[in-house]
Amino acid sequence: MTERVHAVQPEPNMVQLLTPEGQRVDNPAYPLDITDEEIAGLYRDLVLVRRIDTEAIALQRQGELGLWASLLGQEAAQIGAGRALKPHDMAFPTYREHGVAWCRDVDPLTLLGLFRGTNLGGFDPREHNFNLYTIVIGAQTLHATGYAMGVVRDGAVGTGDPSRDTAVLAFFGDGASSQGDVNESFVWAGAGNLPVVFFCQNNQWAISEPVERQSRVPLYQRASGFGFPGIRIDGNDVLACLAVTRKALDDARNAQGPTLIEAYTYRMNPHTTNDDPRRYRLGSEADTWKLKDPIERVRAYLTREAGYESDFFAEVEAEAKKLAEHVRSGCRELPDPAPESAFDNVHVTMPPELREQRDDFVSFVAEVSA
Amino acid sequence: MTERVHAVQPEPNMVQLLTPEGQRVDNPAYPLDITDEEIAGLYRDLVLVRRIDTEAIALQRQGELGLWASLLGQEAAQIGAGRALKPHDMAFPTYREHGVAWCRDVDPLTLLGLFRGTNLGGFDPREHNFNLYTIVIGAQTLHATGYAMGVVRDGAVGTGDPSRDTAVLAFFGDGASSQGDVNESFVWAGAGNLPVVFFCQNNQWAISEPVERQSRVPLYQRASGFGFPGIRIDGNDVLACLAVTRKALDDARNAQGPTLIEAYTYRMNPHTTNDDPRRYRLGSEADTWKLKDPIERVRAYLTREAGYESDFFAEVEAEAKKLAEHVRSGCRELPDPAPESAFDNVHVTMPPELREQRDDFVSFVAEVSA
Amino acid sequence: MTHELGNMTMAKALNEGLRKAMEDDPKVVIMGEDVGKLGGVFRITDGLQKDFGEDRVIDTPLAEAAIIGTAVGMAIRGYRPVCEIQFDGFVFPGFDQIVNQVAKFHNRSAGLVKMPITIRIPSGGGIGAVEHHSESVETYFAHTAGLKVVACANPSDAYWMIQEAIADDDPVIFIEPKRLYHAGKSEIDDEPTPLYQARVLRPGAHVTVAGYGMTVPTLLEAAKVAADDGIELEVLDLRSVSPIDTDAVVESVRRTGRLVVVHEAPQSFGVGAEIAARVTQRAFYSLEAPVLRVTGYDTPYPPSRLEHEWLPNLDRVLDAVDQIMEY
Amino acid sequence: MTHELGNMTMAKALNEGLRKAMEDDPKVVIMGEDVGKLGGVFRITDGLQKDFGEDRVIDTPLAEAAIIGTAVGMAIRGYRPVCEIQFDGFVFPGFDQIVNQVAKFHNRSAGLVKMPITIRIPSGGGIGAVEHHSESVETYFAHTAGLKVVACANPSDAYWMIQEAIADDDPVIFIEPKRLYHAGKSEIDDEPTPLYQARVLRPGAHVTVAGYGMTVPTLLEAAKVAADDGIELEVLDLRSVSPIDTDAVVESVRRTGRLVVVHEAPQSFGVGAEIAARVTQRAFYSLEAPVLRVTGYDTPYPPSRLEHEWLPNLDRVLDAVDQIMEY
Numbered sequence A, B: 001m002t003e004r005v006h007a008v009q010p011e012p013n014m015v016q017l018l019t020p021e022g023q024r025v026d027n028p029a030y031p032l033d034i035t036d037e038e039i040a041g042l043y044r045d046l047v048l049v050r051r052i053d054t055e056a057i058a059l060q061r062q063g064e065l066g067l068w069a070s071l072l073g074q075e076a077a078q079i080g081a082g083r084a085l086k087p088h089d090m091a092f093p094t095y096r097e098h099g100v101a102w103c104r105d106v107d108p109l110t111l112l113g114l115f116r117g118t119n120l121g122g123f124d125p126r127e128h129n130f131n132l133y134t135i136v137i138g139a140q141t142l143h144a145t146g147y148a149m150g151v152v153r154d155g156a157v158g159t160g161d162p163s164r165d166t167a168v169l170a171f172f173g174d175g176a177s178s179q180g181d182v183n184e185s186f187v188w189a190g191a192g193n194l195p196v197v198f199f200c201q202n203n204q205w206a207i208s209e210p211v212e213r214q215s216r217v218p219l220y221q222r223a224s225g226f227g228f229p230g231i232r233i234d235g236n237d238v239l240a241c242l243a244v245t246r247k248a249l250d251d252a253r254n255a256q257g258p259t260l261i262e263a264y265t266y267r268m269n270p271h272t273t274n275d276d277p278r279r280y281r282l283g284s285e286a287d288t289w290k291l292k293d294p295i296e297r298v299r300a301y302l303t304r305e306a307g308y309e310s311d312f313f314a315e316v317e318a319e320a321k322k323l324a325e326h327v328r329s330g331c332r333e334l335p336d337p338a339p340e341s342a343f344d345n346v347h348v349t350m351p352p353e354l355r356e357q358r359d360d361f362v363s364f365v366a367e368v369s370a
Numbered sequence C, D: 001m002t003h004e005l006g007n008m009t010m011a012k013a014l015n016e017g018l019r020k021a022m023e024d025d026p027k028v029v030i031m032g033e034d035v036g037k038l039g040g041v042f043r044i045t046d047g048l049q050k051d052f053g054e055d056r057v058i059d060t061p062l063a064e065a066a067i068i069g070t071a072v073g074m075a076i077r078g079y080r081p082v083c084e085i086q087f088d089g090f091v092f093p094g095f096d097q098i099v100n101q102v103a104k105f106h107n108r109s110a111g112l113v114k115m116p117i118t119i120r121i122p123s124g125g126g127i128g129a130v131e132h133h134s135e136s137v138e139t140y141f142a143h144t145a146g147l148k149v150v151a152c153a154n155p156s157d158a159y160w161m162i163q164e165a166i167a168d169d170d171p172v173i174f175i176e177p178k179r180l181y182h183a184g185k186s187e188i189d190d191e192p193t194p195l196y197q198a199r200v201l202r203p204g205a206h207v208t209v210a211g212y213g214m215t216v217p218t219l220l221e222a223a224k225v226a227a228d229d230g231i232e233l234e235v236l237d238l239r240s241v242s243p244i245d246t247d248a249v250v251e252s253v254r255r256t257g258r259l260v261v262v263h264e265a266p267q268s269f270g271v272g273a274e275i276a277a278r279v280t281q282r283a284f285y286s287l288e289a290p291v292l293r294v295t296g297y298d299t300p301y302p303p304s305r306l307e308h309e310w311l312p313n314l315d316r317v318l319d320a321v322d323q324i325m326e327y
């Protein structure tokens, strides 16, 4: 348990379509025909979600949020996966998939309530086909699997009708790969040939624990023993993430069953705003990963290979500023819930005992504040 | 979930050292030098544990036991695995490993209390290094894993001292392979390189569910994704079970880490004496497996190849009779526990509230029976 | 007037109730271990897979956390899952998904997503089983906000309550007293009683005895015996453990002044304690005696050879009645 | 005379207590998520891995069922595991191993195997956290036969109780009120109080107010305020939730005739109910009023912006005191 038995191999046979230097590389298994304009669109996504993250961290420092889980360094994994989804596909995030939420057109402010403490999520997962954040590690992979069972029962796989066939995308982390729930979801997805894609962001750390604490072999290998393919991709390469997730989701929609994708990336920031990584990892680790930054390589490609010029980047910057302002002011304006709202929606129909508690509470609060 | 997506391949590359016809075959990876006398000893084990099982079933029919989980058909898997253990190794059974218990010198009567309802197990796992039966599916695999952690901390692996180096053997079934606990034990054993061998008796059924409900690929393949070897063996071949388990336990003792062994066998009887298999499987299935009977092939070898004659088989038969008599009479003589014993050993030190309940109970029972 | 179904056992009534629920709503699916061809180890789902297909009666892999967790996902997708837990003691691997997800999801979504999940748990002892097969686990769920817990005690309630539980948009833990599955046949009422209402099974002036599920027949027996000694027991079948029909209990206690609560689950921090606390608070001046509890003891469920003395049996209930009459 | 350790916070006291326990017994091992280099998210195990090595302070994979399940195996092998659950809400994946294995193993082995496992759970709310990080889960364990449940409320008890819990041959659920980890320093007593004894923190003639862990400071505050209105509260720190020091509570109530029980866990089927039921039974004729409960409500733990009004705060305790004085 306690020695690094085998260190996980650095980055063996990892699918990469865009090098850290911004060179496109082809991979016959994952052809990606994508226009430079579309790549520019991905760049925009990457920059904007990083900006949302930056703002949220600032808001936490200012006491406007109780906590924030930063996605810094994982933008490519989340945008690539998120943009591979079709509108009618369903995504099940952890608590860190702000980038995926962006791709699902979820207003960033919708995510802030949980971290500000004004609600517990409070949105309808079906509105944008993006589930509530799930904090209990791994639990959402079973929800995704069950949702996929529903998809099958609705006859929404393998019909060949693109507007009908539906896939489910379940996110989880390297640490989560150790949870019973996650492995049970592999069992069910494999045995049931379910239309679910498991997207593991291996950001190398589960709070203070390096991934070797969870496994001595690369995580993508976990899938084969459950009867479906696993593949490791460069999680800092938005093109690889897009192409491979797209393929996996297509397979799912076509009744080809589940895939496990391990996006090999790095958590550049502390686990959350509460965390102090200096206690458990060297700053130099982050420095080496900086060289693989998910945004820089796209910017390099766009400038060097696609002839994008400063005005484009300025536009995106300007848009980021506007978005930042939206997040800043919107966060402060998030309404505080009414005290008695704690009693709402515990049940669809409120039992008498609870109603009594609620009424006592209301009159008591009135009394005290009177 | 509901169709047999891929049927599990029948019996691919399965280690076999003794054919159903009683022919010895060699496997360079698993050399087994064993004398005919030792094989005769295994034959004796097989016959005796089958006899224990037969008697227990009869006792259940007569109302002497509340329930019995039959091992019929799985004798070779259990005797092979059980005889591979050294006295100081530790075994963690499910509720069906009566054959392993036999190999650990556990008196069959010790096992009957649980099924008769006179106790909940009631023996010390450390006396014969054989754990209490565990009914909660999969739970014992984590206990085995934790025990192996203790072994490592005691410096009892990889020392090269055969009297010191210790392995742990965890039993579970094909159905159990779906439980979170079992997969978590794989995570820990792999990541921790622990001296534990996972012995899965794939008897094709989890009560009424065929193994394809649990996995569309052979179960031994589950191990690789957790970072340790998995191997499928002919579970009706006591020599293969002995040789392969011996090798795996040696690896564990030598700090080579865990192994998953899938013993491919068949549950010839109902799940338990409560079960009615006619509802979910064809009798013909059992007929084909009869041809692979674990005992017949050894008997065939001993007669044809090793020149054992009827007097030997008669001796074993006589011994089986004696053993049966021991089980029959011993079972009836198992003492009923005293009513107030329900309050014993709930805690090492009984809390006052419970003592009060106990005293009330005792005086009340006295009153009523007075 | 009674239901055309006529006489049946509780096991059959549950089976018919499930069948009706599946006929009434195509979104109802049954999930669990061995619920298909086998019809469950208690045959409660007997024949349902044959008639509704493998897509609606799902033999699941052997993993309770996944049975519950996938039910949550199916509910998000618009289904109405009915999960079978094979035996009470095996609900615990699914406990996290029940307590952290099923119970909370509606609340976390600000009421936008419903969790119409029914979790059937064959419960309680007295059947001579091995360990983990005779537990009473209702208290864990009753203490969990967001869940409702009910228990049927006769075939008619079994038939109606399972349908009401499945039709309820809230998650319901459905306690089935396995000991009563085949304890005799009776008529199915023509009409259901509202799911969360208690029912007076027998009026009486001296002592209220309240229970649910497996203990109800014992209470009725006790009432008969006590009557011979001139003590009239008012027998209350709570039917719902959470919410408790507190008004019904208090109303009865206001008349009798005495209350004995009976359940198989361990006494401490059990259902009896909550009822005692509520009734004492709401009927303080009506109580002639403290609320007494006849329950399982604070021990693991004992080996089956001891269960009949360990369980809240007739003698123990009558003893409590004597005690409470002495106040 | 007080302990040479002198003044410290509860967090530091727990750290020192764990250190002492590891020094005293080489079989004591600490297991959990991030308990090593990080020292746990609350730093309770700070420095212990450095001083005792990775073999005795084990950063485990992320799986609570396995943390508890492997602890059971280590106990069979002769170890004395101390498991850390990172936050209250995350104990549930390990619930099956706690309830079916840890709690029962000693009993199942007819007393031949001991389960000296301590499960530390940072508990309760009031810290502005996100969901699942503020729960009070003690009731689930108190209702489980075979477990003991204790809660510390001050640095000195934290220091001694954690050592007593680890030294106890029975499994102990150790509730740590995370809100109090850094709520101020105080002296460490020279001697421990027996683990399962309640303690009168302040004598008073009119109302007994009983709590444990996180609510104790509120009770003391309430006693101060009430005193100004001439109402004397007797403040009881229960310290042990299971077993409850019932004698101590009853003895106090015999004098005051009034009892208010306070806890953060939801009210229904909670600890307060059990105390009410026991005390009412044992001190029926001494009670001037029903036992009142000031607790968390029967809802999921609310968003942090609502927690201070939702929690059993000073106002709510004083209100209950006023109510109970009106009887």
Ligand SMILES: Cc1ncc(C[n+]2csc(CCOP(=O)(O)OP(=O)(O)O)c2C)c(N)n1
Pocket: A096, A135, A136, A137, A172, A173, A174, A175, A176, A177, A203, A205, A206, A207, A267, A271, D033, D062, D064, D086, D090, D093
């Ligand atoms: C069941 C459960 N146990 C513990 C925690 C506390 N916790 C929150 S995040 C985390 C680490 C998760 O690591 P990983 O899965 O790699 O995801 P990441 O945070 O790196 O994105 C832990 C242990 C939790 N939320 N849920």
Ligand SMILES: Cc1ncc(C[n+]2csc(CCOP(=O)(O)OP(=O)(O)O)c2C)c(N)n1
Pocket: B096, B135, B136, B137, B172, B173, B174, B175, B176, B177, B203, B205, B206, B207, B267, B271, C033, C062, C064, C086, C090, C093
């Ligand atoms: C957690 C849990 N869930 C359900 C059960 C009920 N049950 C007992 S045996 C069994 C099937 C086990 O199948 P398998 O693991 O293949 O072992 P086998 O009985 O075939 O030896 C089930 C579902 C249980 N004992 N524990």
Ligand SMILES: [Mg+2]
Pocket: A173, A174, A175, A201, A202, A203, A204, A205, A206, A207
């Ligand atoms: Mg991670």
Ligand SMILES: [Mg+2]
Pocket: B173, B174, B175, B201, B202, B203, B204, B205, B206, B207
């Ligand atoms: Mg099997």
